[in-house]
Amino acid sequence: MSLATSARFARRELRGGLRGFRIFLACLALGVAAIAAVGSVRSAIEAGLAREGAALLGGDAEMDFTYRFASDVERAWMEDVADDVSEIADFRSMAVIERGGETERGLTQIKAVDSAYPLVGAVELDPTMSLPDALAGTDGRPGAVMERALIDRLGLAVGDVFRLGTQDFVLMATLAREPDSAAGGFALGPRTIVLRTSLENAQLLAAGTLFNSKYRLKLPAGTDLEALETQARDQFEATGMRWTDARNGAPGVAEFVDRLGAFLVLVGLSGLAVGGVGVSAAVRAYLAGKTSVIATLRTLGAERSTIFQTYFIQIGALSLLGIVIGLALGALVPIALAPVIEARLPIPASFALYPVPLIEAAIYGLLTAFVFTLWPLARAEDVRAATLFRDALDKARLLPRVGYLLWIAAGLGALIGLAGVFSGTWRLTFWTAGGIAFALGLLALAATLIRFLSRVLAPRAKGRPALRWALGAISGTREGAASVVLSLGLGLSVLAAVGQIDGNLRNAISGNLPEVAPSYFFVDIQRDQMAGYTERLENDAAVSRIDSAPMLRGIITQINGQRAADFAGDHWVLSGDRGITYSETPSENTRITDGAWWPEDYSGAPQISFAAEEAEEMGLSIGDSMTINILGRDITGTITSFREVDFSTAGIGFILSMNPSALQGAPHTFISTVYATDGSETQILRDIANAYPNVTAIRVRDAIDRVSEVLSGLAAATSYGAAATLLTGFLVLIGAAAAGTQARTYEAAVLKTLGATRRRILISFATRAALLGFGAGAVALAAGIAGGWAVSNFVMETDFTVIWPSALAIIIGGVTATLLAGLAFAWGPLAARPAQVLRGRE
Numbered sequence: 021m022s023l024a025t026s027a028r029f030a031r032r033e034l035r036g037g038l039r040g041f042r043i044f045l046a047c048l049a050l051g052v053a054a055i056a057a058v059g060s061v062r063s064a065i066e067a068g069l070a071r072e073g074a075a076l077l078g079g080d081a082e083m084d085f086t087y088r089f090a091s092d093v094e095r096a097w098m099e100d101v102a103d104d105v106s107e108i109a110d111f112r113s114m115a116v117i118e119r120g121g122e123t124e125r126g127l128t129q130i131k132a133v134d135s136a137y138p139l140v141g142a143v144e145l146d147p148t149m150s151l152p153d154a155l156a157g158t159d160g161r162p163g164a165v166m167e168r169a170l171i172d173r174l175g176l177a178v179g180d181v182f183r184l185g186t187q188d189f190v191l192m193a194t195l196a197r198e199p200d201s202a203a204g205g206f207a208l209g210p211r212t213i214v215l216r217t218s219l220e221n222a223q224l225l226a227a228g229t230l231f232n233s234k235y236r237l238k239l240p241a242g243t244d245l246e247a248l249e250t251q252a253r254d255q256f257e258a259t260g261m262r263w264t265d266a267r268n269g270a271p272g273v274a275e276f277v278d279r280l281g282a283f284l285v286l287v288g289l290s291g292l293a294v295g296g297v298g299v300s301a302a303v304r305a306y307l308a309g310k311t312s313v314i315a316t317l318r319t320l321g322a323e324r325s326t327i328f329q330t331y332f333i334q335i336g337a338l339s340l341l342g343i344v345i346g347l348a349l350g351a352l353v354p355i356a357l358a359p360v361i362e363a364r365l366p367i368p369a370s371f372a373l374y375p376v377p378l379i380e381a382a383i384y385g386l387l388t389a390f391v392f393t394l395w396p397l398a399r400a401e402d403v404r405a406a407t408l409f410r411d412a413l414d415k416a417r418l419l420p421r422v423g424y425l426l427w428i429a430a431g432l433g434a435l436i437g438l439a440g441v442f443s444g445t446w447r448l449t450f451w452t453a454g455g456i457a458f459a460l461g462l463l464a465l466a467a468t469l470i471r472f473l474s475r476v477l478a479p480r481a482k483g484r485p486a487l488r489w490a491l492g493a494i495s496g497t498r499e500g501a502a503s504v505v506l507s508l509g510l511g512l513s514v515l516a517a518v519g520q521i522d523g524n525l526r527n528a529i530s531g532n533l534p535e536v537a538p539s540y541f542f543v544d545i546q547r548d549q550m551a552g553y554t555e556r557l558e559n560d561a562a563v564s565r566i567d568s569a570p571m572l573r574g575i576i577t578q579i580n581g582q583r584a585a586d587f588a589g590d591h592w593v594l595s596g597d598r599g600i601t602y603s604e605t606p607s608e609n610t611r612i613t614d615g616a617w618w619p620e621d622y623s624g625a626p627q628i629s630f631a632a633e634e635a636e637e638m639g640l641s642i643g644d645s646m647t648i649n650i651l652g653r654d655i656t657g658t659i660t661s662f663r664e665v666d667f668s669t670a671g672i673g674f675i676l677s678m679n680p681s682a683l684q685g686a687p688h689t690f691i692s693t694v695y696a697t698d699g700s701e702t703q704i705l706r707d708i709a710n711a712y713p714n715v716t717a718i719r720v721r722d723a724i725d726r727v728s729e730v731l732s733g734l735a736a737a738t739s740y741g742a743a744a745t746l747l748t749g750f751l752v753l754i755g756a757a758a759a760g761t762q763a764r765t766y767e768a769a770v771l772k773t774l775g776a777t778r779r780r781i782l783i784s785f786a787t788r789a790a791l792l793g794f795g796a797g798a799v800a801l802a803a804g805i806a807g808g809w810a811v812s813n814f815v816m817e818t819d820f821t822v823i824w825p826s827a828l829a830i831i832i833g834g835v836t837a838t839l840l841a842g843l844a845f846a847w848g849p850l851a852a853r854p855a856q857v858l859r860g861r862e
Contacts, residue, residue, distance in 0.1 A: 115174060516805065587638075627658055
């Protein structure tokens with residue numbers, strides 16, 4: 021028979037409607053919709069960032085310098101190529117307010133601007149006024165604007181006076197919107213904006229102070245940004261200049277959105293895998309009901325290929341329908357929810373129909389449908405003409421022919437390969453694919469084991485008829501133990517892994533730190549302040565330890581005479597400026613892993629001690645030369661030692677240390693950590709701040725809380741993706757429960773005839789659902805813990821402990837989900853009359 025004949029048969033089968041395929045369509049549509057929605061939101065954000073690049077950056081281009089302002093030559097070049105130039109100094113300090121004899125302090129990120137700021141966009145204030153009017157101040161004091169969080173923390177109101185360094189400011193308004201906030205990156209404190217000229221007497225921008233200067237350029241229309249960037253880098257990159265322009269106004273945000281979106285798409289693939297289980301189960305159940313039709317076709321001379329092609333075309337058409345529904349939902353739901361999403365995003369987004377994420381989701385959907393439907397379709401052609409009885413499909417061989425297995429393997433390979441290409445993160449793709457394969461294998465093994473144990477234990481449950489019936493049903497093929505455990509278990513595995521990873525990451529950041537972490541970091545301590553600062557703390561019995569070190573910041577520009585990025589790639593050490601220190605001798609806790617420290621009083625050519633782990637990652641060796649730009653000056657030294665640097669203690673740790681004479685004459689400040697009892701922290705802060713107003717105190721616990729807030733957002737986004745996976749699993753549960761309705765109806769009829777009560781039958785139904793849910797939850801927990809352990813140890817390199825509240829929630833969730841799905845389809849079989857059911861089976 022020809023393909024046309026198969027197509028005609030398939031068309032006739034489709035006339036029966038969607039009965040038996042609703043769960044099939046729902047699983048496929050939900051998985052595709054989740055991936056399409058994530059991709060659409062990511063594309064909307066990327067389009068918004070591209071459209072508002074200049075506004076996000078605060079100009080058409082930006083030149084950024086560390087620890088210094090632009091030189092006369094650099095400033096002259098900017099004014100030559102730009103129509104307007106705006107200068108900004110960005111740094112941390114303490115906002116201080118005195119009220120009723122008490123002093124309140126809050127960490128703030130200060131933006132000191134000039135009269136040209138902002139070149140692009142507008143600052144929004146509450147009450148409404150212009151930024152120049154607000155910063156002009158009143159009553160002889162300069163003005164300032166603050167974010168609401170800092171105002172509330174300090175208990176300020178508009179018109180109140182507060183201090184930055186040694187300068188008083190008047191709070192003129194609340195900072196409602198900062199147009200270039202996304203370009204600022206992660207900040208430990210809320211924003212305060214003042215005029216730079218107002219800080220001249222504040223003692224906050226002394227030589228060596230930690231600050232960044234940013235120069236925003238408004239360029240003539242039609243300027244070639246790429247050519248201008250090349251020109252700027254050729255002239256000034258060696259001085260430590262960093263360039264950003266409107267083509268990617270918030271590079272950190274763009275990269276974060278891209279990576280998070282790729283990760284969520286991979287989480288969405290887990291949902292599609294769960295949906296694939298449901299798709300496979302739905303196809304298998306449908307074909308089981310078509311056994312007599314297939315056998316009849318074989319009797320009439322239909323070949324194996326005709327049977328396969330008939331149902332392949334039918335399932336293919338339904339798959340396309342499910343994918344189209346999913347694409348429509350994934351494209352339209354983000355647009356419908358655009359006002360809500362935009363209100364919650366701190367960055368612009370442009371919601372529209374984007375074809376690329378829809379095409380990507382469609383490809384994922386097609387490959388998933390192909391892989392998960394090919395197996396049951398291939399087994400359908402094994403039905404013979406002589407097998408005109410029920411459940412013939414169940415007695416077909418377990419594995420399809422080798423040719424079909426090769427096609428399934430090819431589909432899986434294409435799915436994983438395209439996921440790697442689309443996400444751009446091959447390592448994460450392989451981790452995700454391996455995790456899903458491991459979880460599915462473990463769950464399939466668990467389903468077999470559950471059926472085996474049920475078969476063994478059923479005869480031993482004498483005196484407990486409800487339990488015995490439940491175990492007997494689970495051990496059979498009709499109850500769909502495999503579908504229940506696979507679908508629900510995979511969804512719960514993803515959720516369990518997310519919960520374990522999130523909990524352990526929080527523990528690594530906060531839970532384990534109080535025993536070893538300092539109370540405060542003090543930065544910007546001037547050299548002539550160190551004696552008094554140290555004396556105050558050493559004479560305090562509540563202080564157990566003080567660590568201090570000189571601190572500069574510099575950019576690694578060259579390694580062995582070539583560009584650092586060409587030598588070591590995009591390693592994070594090269595992504596910006598890094599802390600640098602110097603010392604005559606290594607500290608007590610320093611462990612040299614290779615090479616030797618320079619001699620005391622060494623005054624020869626500059627020598628460098630580098631962090632051992634990062635050196636290995638970058639491919640560095642003893643004897644390599646390295647050029648660091650510090651305050652616009654290139655210093656080239658030789659790496660003479662590697663040492664361990666432990667950042668996990670939240671103490672002082674420098675990637676790079678040099679001999680003192682190498683940095684002689686470079687203006688710098690000191691950084692210090694203080695380990696003290698909780699009750700003494702407030703007094704220490706008060707005394708240091710009063711004696712040295714220019715010194716900034718960073719409370720470690722506040723920094724940890726700030727990082728935890730960011731993690732909460734990441735965990736929430738990931739949990740939403742896992743929740744979609746779990747919802748798909750619940751749909752598969754419903755499908756499995758619905759598919760077993762006829763078998764449970766017959767079972768209930770037989771049991772009623774033998775004298776069983778409805779109550780006992782209901783208990784049996786509930787028991788089997790609870791047992792399957794418990795089994796799925798327990799195996800999912802094991803898989804989730806294994807996945808959490810692997811990610812914690814090999815990806816995040818943190819310690820791992822089981823987060824039991826999350827673990828118990830997974831078990832409870834598994835039992836609850838199967839109970840709800842099982843009981844929802846239990847009332848029909850219980851209400852059926854035995855006589856009518858039994859006559860129908862004769």
